[in-house]
Amino acid sequence: MKKKLYPIAITIAGSDSGGGAGIEADLKTFAALGVHGVVALTSVTAQNTYQVTGIHDLPPEMVARQIITVWEDIGIDAGKTGMLSNSEIIRAVAETVSKLGFPLVVDPVMIAKSGAPLLRPEAMNALIKYMVPIATVITPNKHEAEKITGMKINNFEDARKAAKYIVEELGATAAIVKGGHIEVGEESIDIMYYNGKFYEFRAPRIVDGCTHGTGCSFSAAIAVELAKGRDIVKAVKTAKKFITMAIKYGVKVGRGACPVNPMAWIEIPAMKYHVIESVKEALKIIIENQKLFNKYIPETGSNLVMAIDPRYAETINDVAGVKGRIVRYGDGVKIVGPVEFGASSHMARLVLTAMKYDPSIRSAMNLKYDEKLVERAEKKGYIVVYIDRRNEPEEVRLVEGRSIPWIMETAFKKVKRVPDIIYDTGDVGKEAMIRVLGKTPVEVVYKALSIIRE
Ligand SMILES: Nc1ncnc2c1ncn2[C@@H]1O[C@H](COP(=O)(O)OP(=O)(O)OP(=O)(O)O)[C@@H](O)[C@H]1O
Ligand SMILES: Cc1ncc(CO)c(N)n1
Numbered sequence: 001m002k003k004k005l006y007p008i009a010i011t012i013a014g015s016d017s018g019g020g021a022g023i024e025a026d027l028k029t030f031a032a033l034g035v036h037g038v039v040a041l042t043s044v045t046a047q048n049t050y051q052v053t054g055i056h057d058l059p060p061e062m063v064a065r066q067i068i069t070v071w072e073d074i075g076i077d078a079g080k081t082g083m084l085s086n087s088e089i090i091r092a093v094a095e096t097v098s099k100l101g102f103p104l105v106v107d108p109v110m111i112a113k114s115g116a117p118l119l120r121p122e123a124m125n126a127l128i129k130y131m132v133p134i135a136t137v138i139t140p141n142k143h144e145a146e147k148i149t150g151m152k153i154n155n156f157e158d159a160r161k162a163a164k165y166i167v168e169e170l171g172a173t174a175a176i177v178k179g180g181h182i183e184v185g186e187e188s189i190d191i192m193y194y195n196g197k198f199y200e201f202r203a204p205r206i207v208d209g210c211t212h213g214t215g216c217s218f219s220a221a222i223a224v225e226l227a228k229g230r231d232i233v234k235a236v237k238t239a240k241k242f243i244t245m246a247i248k249y250g251v252k253v254g255r256g257a258c259p260v261n262p263m264a265w266i267e268i269p270a271m272k273y274h275v276i277e278s279v280k281e282a283l284k285i286i287i288e289n290q291k292l293f294n295k296y297i298p299e300t301g302s303n304l305v306m307a308i309d310p311r312y313a314e315t316i317n318d319v320a321g322v323k324g325r326i327v328r329y330g331d332g333v334k335i336v337g338p339v340e341f342g343a344s345s346h347m348a349r350l351v352l353t354a355m356k357y358d359p360s361i362r363s364a365m366n367l368k369y370d371e372k373l374v375e376r377a378e379k380k381g382y383i384v385v386y387i388d389r390r391n392e393p394e395e396v397r398l399v400e401g402r403s404i405p406w407i408m409e410t411a412f413k414k415v416k417r418v419p420d421i422i423y424d425t426g427d428v429g430k431e432a433m434i435r436v437l438g439k440t441p442v443e444v445v446y447k448a449l450s451i452i453r454e
Pocket of ligand 2: 015016021022023047082111112113118212213214215216
């Protein structure tokens with residue numbers, strides 16, 4: 001069969017007005033993982049990160065109609081269910097999906113992170129009776145698995161028993177008991193039972209991440225991979241990586257549990273591409289003006305760096321620079337290696353620290369110290385700060401990597417903003433240096449050129 005350019009995944013779920021869970025999380029997940037998403041809305045919730053203030057269920061016929069209407073024109077390769085709210089909706093969905101016969105991931109949503117019930121008590125039996133048997137994969141958390149099986153789940157052994165029971169006694173093809181709430185340790189471990197075997201999916205537990213919408217986004221990611229034709233084990237593996245990233249780089253908004261960020265999956269690689277291109281563009285300007293730059297390349301070489309967006313930048317691996325630095329070469333300069341993430345440590349740390357004070361300052365370059373450059377910078381009206389490295393505290397000197405943040409912090413304290421230029425006149429074993437900061441590498445290079453040119 002010819003591979004489809006656009007696999008289609010459907011979410012049959014409720015809307016979260018806060019944009020964190022429900023169909024909003026699902027559609028973001030579908031888009032980020034590269035399928036076309038379609039929707040059958042079950043309920044509208046008035047919800048934010050800490051409470052649900054209203055629920056309005058759609059008529060069951062309307063839910064079924066959405067699925068059928070999409071199916072007959074666009075087709076559906078796989079789907080997921082989220083909030084189904086009441087037993088009539090459950091019956092309508094189960095009946096419709098069974099007729100159409102596409103693979104289905106069932107996220108047996110019962111309670112929101114905020115504690116609000118999203119499934120009416122009368123619907124619990126319908127969920128077990130109608131949804132579990134048609135699930136290709138069902139993804140209960142600890143609490144949901146307890147409700148479905150009537151078992152107590154306190155550890156992974158219990159989780160195994162529950163997963164097996166859901167498959168062998170209740171009729172799901174595969175059951176994953178999610179470990180988000182079981183044995184809170186270093187890892188978040190999900191247990192799957194499928195085809196007579198147990199599988200474990202592990203990821204580091206994220207302590208200060210965002211968890212509103214984790215279950216929705218995780219089940220949506222599995223549905224995407226099934227829509228692409230992947231087998232169940234591969235689908236869950238990808239979904240696990242995906243959800244871990246979405247939790248880690250969550251959308252830090254609201255007073256309650258902040259929403260997961262399914263866009264991180266594509267935004268980070270996209271930003272990395274953009275950053276590399278931006279540094280390369282600025283390097284071209286350096287090469288065009290290499291004779292001017294020659295005199296101002298430090299003995300230890302220069303680097304030009306740019307960080308990805310401050311929402312995502314954490315370590316020097318999130319900052320791109322020139323591998324092997326920029327060095328003097330004849331009467332010009334040489335860009336020694338490729339532009340890579342993690343290629344710079346000093347300039348990268350400078351930018352990472354600067355971004356804490358001003359998130360828009362994402363780029364920097366260092367030049368050899370020359371008092372003429374400092375004079376010109378001051379004349380041009382740049383904010384220029386001098387740092388006396390002899391004042392560097394002992395505890396900063398002794399720890400590798402602490403000096404640069406100290407320089408940035410000290411400079412910020414002096415002028416209450418991130419300066420355009422920070423310079424020092426060196427110390428024993430430390431070369432005197434000028435550091436030019438700015439929003440983009442092109443801006444930084446032009447700033448540098450404007451003080452280099454006589
Ligand atoms: N703090 C965490 N760090 C890493 N992974 C986590 C964390 N919390 C949950 N997960 C993972 O996220 C996925 C969703 O699990 P979770 O148990 O949170 O779902 P849920 O309770 O159904 O979520 P929701 O409240 O959105 O319905 C699982 O793969 C789980 O292991
Ligand atoms: C609409 C909706 N579906 C699912 C969840 C589960 O987190 C939620 N909070 N809201």
